[in-house]
Amino acid sequence: MKKISILGSTGSIGTQTLDVVSHYPELFAVEGLAGGHNVELLAEQARAFKPKKVSVATKALADKLLADIPSGTEVFYGEEGLLEIAAATDADVVVTALVGSQGLKPTLAAVEAGKQIGLANKETLVSAGHLVTELASRRNVQLLPIDSEHSAIFQCLNGxxxxxxxxxxxxxxxxxxxxxxxxxxxxxxxxxxxxxxxxxxxxxxxxxxxxxxxxxxxxxxxxxxxxxxxxxxxxxxxxxxxxxxxxxxxxxxxxxxxxxPDMRVPIQYALTYPDRMRTPxxxxxxxxxxxxxxxxxxxxxxxxxxxxxxxxxxGGSVPAVFNAANEVAVERFLKGEIGFLHIEDLIASVLDRHTAVKVPELQHILEIDRWARVAASGIRFTL
Structure with a gap:
């Protein structure tokens, strides 16, 4: 039986991963789930799959969750909770399905712990590809792509x-x-x-x-x-x-x-690789x-x-700036603060303000990410 933890279990990839798992209960056991702010869905998942550990975004949400999950499940929260689900369970595979650059530190922690990675958080490699791939090579960890496009390339290259x-x-x-x-x-x-x-x-x-x-x-x-x-x-x-x-x-x-077009196919392939199973x-x-x-x-x-x-x-720090500026731009568009075409203008403006660092360490990347977010938040447009 393969043991799995999921970072981002209440999102689109996370829920579809659990759907795949539910079709093969004899093959998979869920060790940990990190679910952000959707406490109700996370509680439902915890009752269905009985993980040993779950995590939410804040302490208040953790306190709320405690009353609604199986008694044997430990509850964590915040960044510490993500790291707990990523690296401190008995999982063989960690599915990283967090949205955005928040997936970077937990993914690195999972790789350092020797977990195989089902990678659905592309921002991790965008922001720190040189760090993640070097560590994965050193720890002999496979990065199994879940994005349908990268899964397709991965499958085409078999043999x-x-x-x-x-x-x-x-x-x-x-x-x-x-x-x-x-x-x-x-x-x-x-x-x-x-x-x-x-x-x-x-x-x-x-x-x-x-x-x-x-x-x-x-x-x-x-x-x-x-x-x-x-x-x-x-x-x-x-x-x-x-x-x-x-x-x-x-x-x-x-x-x-x-x-x-069904994400359950690449998800399942990452979980069962190198084998293939029937899918729904x-x-x-x-x-x-x-x-x-x-x-x-x-x-x-x-x-x-x-x-x-x-x-x-x-290269260097520039992709991290591109990613962080876009995350802020999309959030502002969804809130109605900027127009759709302002997304590209905002990204271009932040990139123009950045002085690239050639080979950034993790701390540099995190600092540059924060700088780019502040810069992107301060740019104003007329709607």
């Missing part, structure tokens, strides 16, 4: 030599506004942006999909996961989200991974789909993706 890769292509749905021109984006609402055509995801990642920041973060993540240059990483708009990504080799052969997901019928469509990526239409490539190539 292949990475030295024979010509390039990889990450597919993008195009997000909520894929059929709108830039002129048509003026005045779009939060509700409009949250209507993703293909995937069921949390608010932050759905907005990131609309701006193409999410694909930019995936490009940087792919650089670290697969050891590829940015010139070897392409992005292609594929509205149906059937081809999740593909690899072209030096002989011009292309291997792709296909399937219906729908089977793909290419005859029913009929046609697949593709569009070249336009970096003028999606300037956030261009900034992500530029940040990745600059």
């Amino acid at each position: 292949e030599s990475k030295e024979r890769i010509h390039n990889i292509t990450l597919t993008a749905s195009g997000g909520s506004f894929r059929d709108r021109t830039r002129e048509e984006l003026h005045g779009v609402t939060v509700q409009d942006a949250l209507k993703h055509p293909n995937w069921s995801m949390g608010a932050k990642i759905t907005i990131d999909s609309a701006t193409m920041v999410n694909k930019g973060l995936e490009v940087i993540e792919a650089h670290w996961l697969f050891g590829l240059s940015y010139e070897q990483i392409n992005v292609l708009i594929h509205p149906e989200s059937i081809i999740h990504s593909f690899v072209e080799f030096v002989d011009h052969s292309i291997i792709a991974q296909l399937g219906m 997901s729908q089977r793909l019928s290419l005859a029913e789909v009929g046609r697949l469509h593709f569009r070249e990526m336009d970096l003028d239409r999606y300037p956030c993706l261009r900034m992500a490539y530029e940040s990745g190539r600059a």
Whole structure:
């Protein structure tokens, strides 16, 4: 039986991970759950899966949770609680599904503790890819990708030599506004942006999909996961989200991974790797789909993706600034403080103010992250 802890158990990836676990109770045991602010759902999860430890965001929420979970479950909170769930259980695998850069320290702690990582928190590699990959190599820890695109590349490379890769292509749905021109984006609402055509995801990642920041973060993540240059990483708009990504080799052969858009498939593969099991997901019928469509990526239409490539190539502390500025921008957009197109303006402004650090240590990254958030919070726009 494989023991699992989940960071971000009440979010989209976390709940789908538990759905996968529920189909194979004889294969998986849940050791720890970290659930943020959603105490009611976390309590329900704790009663269903009986983890040894759970964590929430604050002490007040922890006190509230105590009365509503099995008596044998320990309750933690805050950053200490995340570190407890990440590194101080008997879990074999830690699924890191926290949103944003808050996943960095717990992921590093889990790697240091020798846990295998099911990685759904791309911001960890974006902010500190050099630290995470070096530590994972030293501790002999696998970083098993859960993002559908990176899982696809990972599967396409099974049995292949990475030295024979010509390039990889990450597919993008195009997000909520894929059929709108830039002129048509003026005045779009939060509700409009949250209507993703293909995937069921949390608010932050759905907005990131609309701006193409999410694909930019995936490009940087792919650089670290697969050891590829940015010139070897392409992005292609594929509205149906059937081809999740593909690899072209030096002989011009292309291997792709296909399937219906259902995150439970890459989640389960990360949990069962190298084995495969049946899933509750729908089977793909290419005859029913009929046609697949593709569009070249336009970096003028999606300037956030261009900034992500530029940040990745600059390296050092720059990707952490890109990520932190975006997190604040998305939060402010969701609150109605800025418009949709202000997201890219805010990111560009913070990047322009930053003096890059070439090889930042963890403390430098955390300090730069805080600086970028303060800077992004102080920029004003007229709505």
